[in-house]
Amino acid sequence: MAWRKWGLGLLTMAYPLVIYFGLQHYSPRVMALALVVLALLRAATSRQTGWRVTALLAAALAIAVLASDHELPLKLYPVLVNVAMLAVFGWSLRHPPTLIERLARLREPDLPPSGVAYTRRVTQAWCVFFVVNGTIAAITALAGSDRAWAIYNGGIAYGLIGAMFAVEWLVRQRVKRRHAEGHHG
Template structure:
């Protein structure tokens, strides 16, 4: 991973907190520049169409903010991210191999049929996660205070992603152990 990609990842992770604190001092229109900058950097540094699509959609949200001077479109960016991730994972279920299988094959090119089935179930679980997380992000954007929105989207959601990764890793260890012994 390059330093540029790492920096971009850190900036994206900080987005909810940056928007929260920025809105305390500047108008939503001014904070839309943060979203435009993030979108431009994402578009210019990614070769993947999904990330370019996300950048264009983020720029549209920023344009809506520029016209309306309302903060809601800024707060919908995490919903947009979850939607794109759901689209990527869901698309790979419709047109295999699943995204998780593709990642698994990087480490284990000869993935057995049981591994393919397992990675498909994990991809389905991530789809459910993105639906739930996106819905909670939308609820906090529309109905919660800016503080609650920032707390959920800038902290709780990341903890849930970490829990999902950790839970999947634990299940995978059990599945692999069962495969070796049974």
């Protein structure tokens, strides 16, 4: 089962590059099939309502491509993913515990109040990230070249996600160290 999730994750990550290179040789309608396949796989493998809704919206983008033979809806998929992630993280801010707190409690079930506050700030930071990343994805889709869209959405965006994880991990280590020093000093 884990290989399915990894495979779907890799397919999702490769999507911008697949679309970019595919559009060099095929019509948008043909490339819409890639989005249909991705949407069907996402819907079939996810138990979470949010991902199923995202899959349905992705299918709607594919239908728009099939009807119009225009590539723009294909390029809006990364925007859709950022909106979905913003919705999930934002919803958890309004209906605690936050998503980050839930993940933190997997490792530390007795998360102290300072940890809860920290995970809330991290969730807020991810919300800001998804707004900024989704905005850039939209700009590249609407006003950028196909190449700029593919480079940003198929590479730079993932580098930024990795940087976000790395910076958060470093900050978390510092916060934990300060918290530990405060209890011992």
